[in-house]
Amino acid sequence: MEAALECLLFVSGEPVTLAELARALDRDEIAVEAALRSLQIGLTERGSGLQLLRIAGGWQLATRPEHAEVVGRLLTRGSSKLSRAAMETLAIIAYRQPITAPEIEAVRGVSVGGVLKTLLERRLIQEAGRKATIGRPMLYTTTPDFLHYFGITDLSQLPALEMDAPAPAPVPAELIADGRAPANGAD
Amino acid sequence: MSIAPPHVLDFPARAVVGTAAEPGDRPGFVSGSRSPLATAALLPHFKTPAFEGPLDLLLHLIRANEVDIYDIPIVEITGQYLAYMEQMEALDLAVAGEYVVMAATLIEIKSRMLLPQAPPPPGEEEAEDPRAELVARLLEYQQYQGVVETMRGWEELRRLIYFRGALENVDDYMLPVPEGEATAQQLYQALHRLLVEAGVDEKPVTAVVPRRRLSLRMKMAEIARKIAASAPDGLAFESLFTLPYLRYEIVLTFLALLELLRLGRCRAEQKTLHDTIWLIPILEEARNGHHER
Numbered sequence: 030m031e032a033a034l035e036c037l038l039f040v041s042g043e044p045v046t047l048a049e050l051a052r053a054l055d056r057d058e059i060a061v062e063a064a065l066r067s068l069q070i071g072l073t074e075r076g077s078g079l080q081l082l083r084i085a086g087g088w089q090l091a092t093r094p095e096h097a098e099v100v101g102r103l104l105t106r107g108s109s110k111l112s113r114a115a116m117e118t119l120a121i122i123a124y125r126q127p128i129t130a131p132e133i134e135a136v137r138g139v140s141v142g143g144v145l146k147t148l149l150e151r152r153l154i155q156e157a158g159r160k161a162t163i164g165r166p167m168l169y170t171t172t173p174d175f176l177h178y179f180g181i182t183d184l185s186q187l188p189a190l191e192m193d194a195p196a197p198a199p200v201p202a203e204l205i206a207d208g209r210a211p212a213n214g215a216d
Numbered sequence: 217m218s219i220a221p222p223h224v225l226d227f228p229a230r231a232v233v234g235t236a237a238e239p240g241d242r243p244g245f246v247s248g249s250r251s252p253l254a255t256a257a258l259l260p261h262f263k264t265p266a267f268e269g270p271l272d273l274l275l276h277l278i279r280a281n282e283v284d285i286y287d288i289p290i291v292e293i294t295g296q297y298l299a300y301m302e303q304m305e306a307l308d309l310a311v312a313g314e315y316v317v318m319a320a321t322l323i324e325i326k327s328r329m330l331l332p333q334a335p336p337p338p339g340e341e342e343a344e345d346p347r348a349e350l351v352a353r354l355l356e357y358q359q360y361q362g363v364v365e366t367m368r369g370w371e372e373l374r375r376l377i378y379f380r381g382a383l384e385n386v387d388d389y390m391l392p393v394p395e396g397e398a399t400a401q402q403l404y405q406a407l408h409r410l411l412v413e414a415g416v417d418e419k420p421v422t423a424v425v426p427r428r429r430l431s432l433r434m435k436m437a438e439i440a441r442k443i444a445a446s447a448p449d450g451l452a453f454e455s456l457f458t459l460p461y462l463r464y465e466i467v468l469t470f471l472a473l474l475e476l477l478r479l480g481r482c483r484a485e486q487k488t489l490h491d492t493i494w495l496i497p498i499l500e501e502a503r504n505g506h507h508e509r
Binding site for chain 1 (some may be wrong): 268269270271272291312314318353356357359360361362364366367368370371372374375376377378379380381
Protein backbone atom coordinates (compact mmCIF):
# COMPACT_ATOMS: atom_id res chain seq x y z
CA MET A 30 0.00 0.00 0.00
CA GLU A 31 2.90 2.34 0.68
CA ALA A 32 3.87 2.43 -2.96
CA ALA A 33 0.31 3.25 -4.00
CA LEU A 34 0.22 5.89 -1.31
CA GLU A 35 3.39 7.39 -2.67
CA CYS A 36 1.76 7.60 -6.11
CA LEU A 37 -1.26 9.42 -4.74
CA LEU A 38 0.91 11.89 -2.90
CA PHE A 39 3.12 12.38 -5.92
CA VAL A 40 0.31 13.27 -8.30
CA SER A 41 -1.43 15.57 -5.88
CA GLY A 42 -0.60 19.23 -6.14
CA GLU A 43 -2.10 20.03 -2.76
CA PRO A 44 -2.42 18.43 0.65
CA VAL A 45 -4.55 15.28 0.55
CA THR A 46 -6.67 14.44 3.55
CA LEU A 47 -6.58 11.09 5.25
CA ALA A 48 -10.19 10.51 4.17
CA GLU A 49 -9.35 11.18 0.52
CA LEU A 50 -6.41 8.81 0.64
CA ALA A 51 -8.47 6.14 2.35
CA ARG A 52 -11.19 6.43 -0.30
CA ALA A 53 -8.71 6.21 -3.17
CA LEU A 54 -6.96 3.20 -1.67
CA ASP A 55 -10.19 1.63 -0.48
CA ARG A 56 -8.70 1.06 2.94
CA ASP A 57 -9.67 2.30 6.37
CA GLU A 58 -8.11 5.44 7.70
CA ILE A 59 -6.23 3.74 10.51
CA ALA A 60 -4.39 1.52 8.07
CA VAL A 61 -3.69 4.46 5.77
CA GLU A 62 -2.34 6.56 8.60
CA ALA A 63 -0.03 3.73 9.62
CA ALA A 64 1.16 3.48 6.03
CA LEU A 65 1.73 7.24 5.93
CA ARG A 66 3.91 7.06 9.02
CA SER A 67 5.75 4.13 7.57
CA LEU A 68 6.30 5.95 4.29
CA GLN A 69 7.46 9.00 6.22
CA ILE A 70 10.10 6.96 8.00
CA GLY A 71 10.99 5.12 4.81
CA LEU A 72 11.72 8.33 2.96
CA THR A 73 14.10 9.41 5.69
CA GLU A 74 15.82 6.05 5.89
CA ARG A 75 16.48 5.77 2.21
CA GLY A 76 17.89 9.31 2.23
CA SER A 77 15.23 10.67 -0.08
CA GLY A 78 15.25 14.31 -1.07
CA LEU A 79 11.57 14.31 -0.32
CA GLN A 80 9.77 14.32 2.97
CA LEU A 81 6.17 13.64 3.84
CA LEU A 82 4.51 16.45 5.77
CA ARG A 83 1.26 16.95 7.55
CA ILE A 84 0.28 20.40 6.42
CA ALA A 85 -2.92 22.43 6.11
CA GLY A 86 -5.13 19.58 7.22
CA GLY A 87 -3.68 16.98 4.88
CA TRP A 88 -0.57 15.14 3.78
CA GLN A 89 1.81 16.31 1.11
CA LEU A 90 5.21 15.49 -0.27
CA ALA A 91 7.76 18.26 -0.07
CA THR A 92 11.43 18.72 -0.67
CA ARG A 93 13.69 18.60 2.33
CA PRO A 94 14.87 21.99 3.61
CA GLU A 95 18.56 21.09 3.17
CA HIS A 96 18.02 21.09 -0.59
CA ALA A 97 16.39 24.53 -0.61
CA GLU A 98 19.34 26.18 -2.28
CA VAL A 99 19.46 23.71 -5.14
CA VAL A 100 15.74 23.82 -5.78
CA GLY A 101 15.78 27.57 -5.47
CA ARG A 102 18.30 27.79 -8.28
CA LEU A 103 15.97 25.85 -10.57
CA LEU A 104 12.70 27.44 -9.56
CA THR A 105 12.23 31.09 -8.96
CA ARG A 106 10.03 31.66 -6.00
CA GLY A 107 7.08 33.69 -7.11
CA SER A 108 5.91 35.35 -3.97
CA SER A 109 7.85 37.68 -1.75
CA LYS A 110 7.80 37.49 2.01
CA LEU A 111 4.96 39.16 3.78
CA SER A 112 5.42 42.70 4.97
CA ARG A 113 5.28 43.51 8.66
CA ALA A 114 1.91 45.15 8.21
CA ALA A 115 0.60 42.05 6.45
CA MET A 116 2.01 39.81 9.18
CA GLU A 117 0.45 41.79 11.99
CA THR A 118 -2.91 41.90 10.26
CA LEU A 119 -2.74 38.20 9.52
CA ALA A 120 -1.89 37.42 13.15
CA ILE A 121 -4.87 39.39 14.39
CA ILE A 122 -7.21 37.70 11.90
CA ALA A 123 -5.82 34.27 12.79
CA TYR A 124 -6.66 34.68 16.45
CA ARG A 125 -9.81 36.74 16.26
CA GLN A 126 -11.55 35.35 13.18
CA PRO A 127 -14.07 36.04 11.91
CA ILE A 128 -13.15 39.67 12.29
CA THR A 129 -14.01 42.90 10.49
CA ALA A 130 -11.63 45.52 9.15
CA PRO A 131 -12.63 48.12 11.81
CA GLU A 132 -11.93 45.57 14.53
CA ILE A 133 -8.46 44.91 13.13
CA GLU A 134 -7.86 48.62 12.86
CA ALA A 135 -8.82 49.06 16.50
CA VAL A 136 -6.03 46.66 17.48
CA ARG A 137 -3.36 47.92 15.09
CA GLY A 138 -4.20 51.59 15.35
CA VAL A 139 -3.85 52.09 11.60
CA SER A 140 -6.06 51.50 8.61
CA VAL A 141 -5.77 48.07 7.01
CA GLY A 142 -7.63 48.38 3.70
CA GLY A 143 -4.59 47.98 1.48
CA VAL A 144 -3.16 45.16 3.56
CA LEU A 145 -6.42 43.23 3.45
CA LYS A 146 -6.46 43.54 -0.31
CA THR A 147 -2.96 42.08 -0.52
CA LEU A 148 -3.85 39.22 1.81
CA LEU A 149 -6.99 38.48 -0.18
CA GLU A 150 -5.02 38.46 -3.40
CA ARG A 151 -2.54 36.03 -1.92
CA ARG A 152 -5.51 33.99 -0.71
CA LEU A 153 -4.22 33.91 2.83
CA ILE A 154 -7.54 35.30 4.01
CA GLN A 155 -11.06 35.12 2.63
CA GLU A 156 -14.30 36.97 3.01
CA ALA A 157 -16.70 35.09 5.23
CA GLY A 158 -20.00 36.88 5.17
CA ARG A 159 -20.94 40.11 6.85
CA LYS A 160 -21.30 41.00 10.47
CA ALA A 161 -24.85 41.79 11.56
CA THR A 162 -23.99 45.22 12.88
CA ILE A 163 -24.44 48.72 11.54
CA GLY A 164 -22.93 48.97 8.08
CA ARG A 165 -22.77 45.18 7.81
CA PRO A 166 -18.97 45.12 7.59
CA MET A 167 -17.25 42.22 5.82
CA LEU A 168 -15.89 39.46 8.01
CA TYR A 169 -12.53 37.86 7.28
CA THR A 170 -11.12 34.46 8.12
CA THR A 171 -7.88 32.70 7.32
CA THR A 172 -7.75 30.09 4.53
CA PRO A 173 -6.13 26.67 4.12
CA ASP A 174 -3.49 28.55 2.13
CA PHE A 175 -2.70 30.43 5.31
CA LEU A 176 -1.92 27.17 7.09
CA HIS A 177 0.11 26.04 4.11
CA TYR A 178 2.04 29.29 3.92
CA PHE A 179 3.23 28.86 7.48
CA GLY A 180 3.62 25.12 7.24
CA ILE A 181 1.17 24.28 9.99
CA THR A 182 -1.61 21.72 10.11
CA ASP A 183 -4.32 23.67 11.86
CA LEU A 184 -4.94 26.86 13.80
CA SER A 185 -4.48 25.17 17.15
CA GLN A 186 -0.75 25.22 16.47
CA LEU A 187 -0.64 28.97 16.84
CA PRO A 188 1.05 29.88 20.11
CA ALA A 189 -1.19 30.91 22.97
CA LEU A 190 -1.53 34.64 23.33
CA GLU A 191 0.09 36.02 26.41
CA MET A 192 -0.48 39.40 27.83
CA ASP A 193 3.15 39.86 28.79
CA ALA A 194 6.33 39.11 26.95
CA PRO A 195 5.60 36.60 24.20
CA ALA A 196 7.05 33.14 24.54
CA PRO A 197 9.76 32.09 22.12
CA ALA A 198 8.38 30.52 19.02
CA PRO A 199 7.89 26.78 19.00
CA VAL A 200 8.68 25.18 15.72
CA PRO A 201 5.69 23.40 14.20
CA ALA A 202 6.44 19.79 14.85
CA GLU A 203 5.37 18.65 11.41
CA LEU A 204 7.75 20.93 9.62
CA ILE A 205 10.64 19.02 11.03
CA ALA A 206 8.78 15.77 10.70
CA ASP A 207 11.12 13.11 9.58
CA GLY A 208 9.38 10.13 11.01
CA ARG A 209 11.01 10.38 14.38
CA ALA A 210 9.07 11.58 17.38
CA PRO A 211 7.91 15.15 16.87
CA ALA A 212 9.83 17.74 18.80
CA ASN A 213 7.02 18.62 21.17
CA GLY A 214 6.24 15.00 21.88
CA ALA A 215 2.55 15.56 21.28
CA ASP A 216 1.38 13.10 18.72
CA MET B 217 18.74 19.63 13.62
CA SER B 218 18.40 23.14 14.90
CA ILE B 219 14.95 23.74 16.21
CA ALA B 220 14.82 27.38 17.14
CA PRO B 221 14.03 29.67 14.23
CA PRO B 222 17.12 31.69 13.45
CA HIS B 223 15.78 35.06 14.33
CA VAL B 224 13.69 34.74 17.42
CA LEU B 225 15.30 37.51 19.33
CA ASP B 226 14.32 39.39 22.38
CA PHE B 227 12.63 42.66 21.77
CA PRO B 228 15.40 45.20 22.26
CA ALA B 229 17.61 43.20 19.96
CA ARG B 230 14.89 43.04 17.39
CA ALA B 231 14.66 46.78 17.48
CA VAL B 232 18.24 46.99 16.32
CA VAL B 233 18.52 44.00 14.08
CA GLY B 234 15.10 43.53 12.61
CA THR B 235 14.44 40.77 10.19
CA ALA B 236 16.68 40.91 7.23
CA ALA B 237 15.78 42.05 3.78
CA GLU B 238 12.11 42.57 4.37
CA PRO B 239 10.87 45.66 2.61
CA GLY B 240 8.02 46.20 5.01
CA ASP B 241 10.20 45.86 8.07
CA ARG B 242 11.37 48.73 10.04
CA PRO B 243 15.07 49.29 9.90
CA GLY B 244 14.87 50.15 13.56
CA PHE B 245 16.80 52.37 15.85
CA VAL B 246 20.42 53.07 15.66
CA SER B 247 21.89 51.31 18.62
CA GLY B 248 22.32 53.42 21.65
CA SER B 249 18.63 54.08 21.75
CA ARG B 250 18.32 51.99 24.86
CA SER B 251 19.08 54.93 27.02
CA PRO B 252 17.89 54.77 30.58
CA LEU B 253 15.18 57.20 31.40
CA ALA B 254 17.62 59.49 33.19
CA THR B 255 19.08 60.41 29.81
CA ALA B 256 15.82 60.23 27.97
CA ALA B 257 16.27 63.81 26.94
CA LEU B 258 18.73 62.40 24.43
CA LEU B 259 16.23 61.28 21.91
CA PRO B 260 16.66 58.07 20.05
CA HIS B 261 17.74 58.69 16.52
CA PHE B 262 15.50 57.18 13.92
CA LYS B 263 17.03 56.01 10.75
CA THR B 264 13.68 55.83 9.06
CA PRO B 265 10.25 56.36 10.44
CA ALA B 266 9.12 52.94 9.41
CA PHE B 267 6.72 52.13 12.18
CA GLU B 268 3.50 50.27 11.78
CA GLY B 269 1.51 53.05 13.33
CA PRO B 270 1.35 54.96 16.61
CA LEU B 271 1.00 51.88 18.82
CA ASP B 272 4.12 50.36 17.29
CA LEU B 273 5.99 53.60 17.86
CA LEU B 274 4.82 53.83 21.47
CA LEU B 275 5.86 50.26 22.22
CA HIS B 276 9.23 51.08 20.79
CA LEU B 277 9.64 54.11 22.94
CA ILE B 278 8.63 52.09 25.99
CA ARG B 279 11.17 49.39 25.21
CA ALA B 280 13.86 51.83 24.25
CA ASN B 281 13.45 53.60 27.56
CA GLU B 282 13.15 50.31 29.41
CA VAL B 283 10.16 51.45 31.36
CA ASP B 284 7.26 49.48 32.79
CA ILE B 285 4.37 49.33 30.39
CA TYR B 286 1.99 49.38 33.38
CA ASP B 287 3.57 52.57 34.66
CA ILE B 288 4.40 54.60 31.61
CA PRO B 289 6.18 57.87 32.37
CA ILE B 290 3.70 59.73 30.29
CA VAL B 291 5.48 63.10 30.25
CA GLU B 292 8.71 61.67 28.84
CA ILE B 293 7.07 59.31 26.43
CA THR B 294 4.75 62.02 25.12
CA GLY B 295 7.76 64.29 24.66
CA GLN B 296 9.59 61.66 22.65
CA TYR B 297 6.51 60.81 20.68
CA LEU B 298 6.00 64.42 19.67
CA ALA B 299 9.69 64.77 18.84
CA TYR B 300 9.36 61.79 16.55
CA MET B 301 6.43 63.37 14.80
CA GLU B 302 8.48 66.52 14.32
CA GLN B 303 11.23 64.45 12.76
CA MET B 304 8.75 62.96 10.39
CA GLU B 305 7.61 66.40 9.41
CA ALA B 306 11.17 67.62 9.09
CA LEU B 307 11.80 64.77 6.67
CA ASP B 308 8.80 65.99 4.72
CA LEU B 309 6.90 62.83 5.37
CA ALA B 310 3.19 63.09 5.63
CA VAL B 311 2.29 62.35 9.21
CA ALA B 312 -0.61 59.98 9.05
CA GLY B 313 -3.77 60.96 10.82
CA GLU B 314 -3.45 58.06 13.25
CA TYR B 315 -0.27 59.55 14.68
CA VAL B 316 -2.01 62.88 15.26
CA VAL B 317 -4.91 61.21 17.02
CA MET B 318 -2.51 59.34 19.29
CA ALA B 319 -0.61 62.56 20.03
CA ALA B 320 -3.86 64.15 21.14
CA THR B 321 -4.63 61.14 23.33
CA LEU B 322 -1.19 61.29 24.93
CA ILE B 323 -1.49 64.98 25.65
CA GLU B 324 -4.90 64.45 27.13
CA ILE B 325 -3.62 61.68 29.41
CA LYS B 326 -0.67 63.82 30.36
CA SER B 327 -2.85 66.75 31.35
CA ARG B 328 -5.13 64.51 33.36
CA MET B 329 -2.13 63.06 35.19
CA LEU B 330 -0.83 66.48 36.00
CA LEU B 331 -4.09 67.64 37.53
CA PRO B 332 -4.34 67.06 41.25
CA GLN B 333 -6.64 64.19 42.00
CA ALA B 334 -9.55 64.85 44.26
CA PRO B 335 -9.76 62.13 46.91
CA PRO B 336 -12.48 59.70 45.91
CA PRO B 337 -15.73 60.10 47.76
CA PRO B 338 -16.05 57.61 50.61
CA GLY B 339 -17.38 54.24 49.55
CA GLU B 340 -16.28 54.65 45.95
CA GLU B 341 -13.30 53.15 44.30
CA GLU B 342 -10.30 55.14 43.37
CA ALA B 343 -10.50 56.93 40.05
CA GLU B 344 -9.18 54.91 37.14
CA ASP B 345 -5.67 55.53 35.96
CA PRO B 346 -5.93 57.79 32.91
CA ARG B 347 -3.38 55.53 31.20
CA ALA B 348 -5.40 52.36 31.68
CA GLU B 349 -7.12 52.32 28.33
CA LEU B 350 -3.94 53.08 26.43
CA VAL B 351 -2.06 50.40 28.34
CA ALA B 352 -4.73 47.85 27.49
CA ARG B 353 -4.45 48.70 23.83
CA LEU B 354 -0.67 48.52 23.91
CA LEU B 355 -0.74 45.15 25.62
CA GLU B 356 -3.18 43.71 23.15
CA TYR B 357 -1.18 44.99 20.22
CA GLN B 358 2.04 43.74 21.76
CA GLN B 359 0.85 40.18 22.04
CA TYR B 360 0.14 40.09 18.31
CA GLN B 361 3.58 41.51 17.66
CA GLY B 362 4.91 38.55 19.60
CA VAL B 363 2.95 36.17 17.41
CA VAL B 364 4.34 37.86 14.32
CA GLU B 365 7.81 36.82 15.48
CA THR B 366 6.66 33.22 15.64
CA MET B 367 4.97 33.40 12.27
CA ARG B 368 8.02 35.01 10.73
CA GLY B 369 10.06 32.04 11.92
CA TRP B 370 7.58 29.63 10.39
CA GLU B 371 7.56 31.55 7.15
CA GLU B 372 11.34 31.32 7.08
CA LEU B 373 11.32 27.56 7.57
CA ARG B 374 8.46 27.00 5.20
CA ARG B 375 10.26 28.87 2.46
CA LEU B 376 13.02 26.29 2.60
CA ILE B 377 10.74 23.56 1.33
CA TYR B 378 9.06 23.21 -2.01
CA PHE B 379 5.95 21.43 -3.15
CA ARG B 380 4.71 20.19 -6.44
CA GLY B 381 2.81 22.79 -8.37
CA ALA B 382 -0.89 22.30 -8.83
CA LEU B 383 -1.83 19.45 -11.11
CA GLU B 384 -0.37 19.83 -14.56
CA ASN B 385 -2.37 17.05 -16.17
CA VAL B 386 -5.73 18.69 -15.79
CA ASP B 387 -6.38 21.21 -18.46
CA ASP B 388 -10.00 21.92 -17.80
CA TYR B 389 -10.77 25.36 -16.63
CA MET B 390 -13.03 25.33 -13.63
CA LEU B 391 -15.80 27.87 -13.72
CA PRO B 392 -16.55 30.10 -12.06
CA VAL B 393 -13.00 31.13 -11.49
CA PRO B 394 -12.42 32.11 -7.85
CA GLU B 395 -12.07 35.82 -7.51
CA GLY B 396 -8.53 36.96 -8.15
CA GLU B 397 -7.67 33.57 -9.60
CA ALA B 398 -7.09 34.28 -13.26
CA THR B 399 -4.54 36.87 -14.14
CA ALA B 400 -4.42 38.70 -17.42
CA GLN B 401 -1.48 36.48 -18.30
CA GLN B 402 -3.50 33.32 -17.68
CA LEU B 403 -6.38 34.64 -19.74
CA TYR B 404 -3.96 35.40 -22.54
CA GLN B 405 -2.60 31.87 -22.34
CA ALA B 406 -6.12 30.45 -22.39
CA LEU B 407 -6.93 32.48 -25.48
CA HIS B 408 -3.70 31.40 -27.08
CA ARG B 409 -4.49 27.75 -26.42
CA LEU B 410 -7.91 28.15 -28.01
CA LEU B 411 -6.37 29.75 -31.05
CA VAL B 412 -3.89 26.94 -31.37
CA GLU B 413 -6.69 24.41 -31.18
CA ALA B 414 -8.56 26.42 -33.80
CA GLY B 415 -5.62 25.96 -36.12
CA VAL B 416 -4.11 29.37 -35.84
CA ASP B 417 -1.01 27.57 -34.71
CA GLU B 418 2.12 29.49 -33.95
CA LYS B 419 0.93 32.61 -35.65
CA PRO B 420 1.41 35.59 -33.47
CA VAL B 421 -1.86 36.76 -32.02
CA THR B 422 -1.02 40.29 -32.96
CA ALA B 423 -1.13 40.51 -36.71
CA VAL B 424 -1.38 43.41 -39.07
CA VAL B 425 -4.91 43.56 -40.38
CA PRO B 426 -4.72 44.75 -43.98
CA ARG B 427 -7.31 47.26 -44.94
CA ARG B 428 -9.46 45.92 -47.75
CA ARG B 429 -9.35 48.20 -50.73
CA LEU B 430 -12.98 48.02 -51.69
CA SER B 431 -14.75 51.01 -53.08
CA LEU B 432 -18.38 51.54 -53.85
CA ARG B 433 -17.51 51.98 -57.51
CA MET B 434 -15.79 48.60 -57.63
CA LYS B 435 -18.72 46.94 -55.94
CA MET B 436 -21.18 48.55 -58.32
CA ALA B 437 -19.22 47.28 -61.32
CA GLU B 438 -19.09 43.81 -59.81
CA ILE B 439 -22.81 43.66 -59.13
CA ALA B 440 -23.72 45.15 -62.52
CA ARG B 441 -21.62 42.43 -64.16
CA LYS B 442 -23.37 39.71 -62.19
CA ILE B 443 -26.81 41.06 -62.95
CA ALA B 444 -26.04 41.52 -66.63
CA ALA B 445 -24.78 37.94 -66.83
CA SER B 446 -28.07 36.73 -65.37
CA ALA B 447 -30.16 38.18 -68.19
CA PRO B 448 -32.87 37.61 -69.03
CA ASP B 449 -33.95 35.71 -65.83
CA GLY B 450 -32.49 38.08 -63.34
CA LEU B 451 -30.49 37.48 -60.19
CA ALA B 452 -31.81 36.59 -56.74
CA PHE B 453 -31.08 39.33 -54.22
CA GLU B 454 -29.64 36.86 -51.69
CA SER B 455 -27.10 35.53 -54.16
CA LEU B 456 -25.27 38.84 -54.04
CA PHE B 457 -24.19 38.02 -50.53
CA THR B 458 -21.67 35.29 -49.94
CA LEU B 459 -20.59 33.57 -46.79
CA PRO B 460 -19.04 34.50 -44.54
CA TYR B 461 -21.18 37.52 -44.09
CA LEU B 462 -19.10 40.50 -43.21
CA ARG B 463 -20.80 43.61 -42.06
CA TYR B 464 -18.92 45.98 -44.32
CA GLU B 465 -19.50 43.62 -47.28
CA ILE B 466 -23.24 43.60 -46.66
CA VAL B 467 -23.39 47.36 -46.29
CA LEU B 468 -21.23 48.00 -49.33
CA THR B 469 -23.20 45.57 -51.50
CA PHE B 470 -26.48 47.10 -50.42
CA LEU B 471 -25.27 50.62 -51.07
CA ALA B 472 -23.96 49.60 -54.49
CA LEU B 473 -27.26 47.99 -55.34
CA LEU B 474 -29.23 51.07 -54.30
CA GLU B 475 -26.97 53.17 -56.47
CA LEU B 476 -27.48 50.84 -59.46
CA LEU B 477 -31.25 51.01 -58.98
CA ARG B 478 -31.10 54.78 -58.79
CA LEU B 479 -29.07 54.96 -61.96
CA GLY B 480 -31.62 52.71 -63.69
CA ARG B 481 -29.04 50.01 -64.47
CA CYS B 482 -31.36 47.37 -63.06
CA ARG B 483 -34.69 46.99 -61.37
CA ALA B 484 -35.97 44.93 -58.50
CA GLU B 485 -39.06 42.77 -58.60
CA GLN B 486 -40.90 40.90 -55.94
CA LYS B 487 -43.96 38.84 -56.78
CA THR B 488 -45.43 38.56 -53.30
CA LEU B 489 -44.50 39.76 -49.86
CA HIS B 490 -41.41 37.99 -48.46
CA ASP B 491 -40.81 36.35 -51.79
CA THR B 492 -37.39 36.41 -53.36
CA ILE B 493 -36.39 39.75 -54.75
CA TRP B 494 -35.23 39.44 -58.33
CA LEU B 495 -32.77 41.85 -59.80
CA ILE B 496 -33.31 42.28 -63.49
CA PRO B 497 -30.83 43.97 -65.74
CA ILE B 498 -31.92 46.92 -67.85
CA LEU B 499 -29.94 46.69 -71.04
CA GLU B 500 -28.22 49.69 -72.50
CA GLU B 501 -30.54 50.04 -75.51
CA ALA B 502 -33.62 49.33 -73.45
CA ARG B 503 -32.59 52.00 -71.00
CA ASN B 504 -32.30 54.55 -73.71
CA GLY B 505 -35.73 53.65 -75.05
CA HIS B 506 -37.39 53.32 -71.60
CA HIS B 507 -38.48 49.93 -72.70
CA GLU B 508 -39.76 47.37 -70.27
CA ARG B 509 -38.82 43.79 -70.76
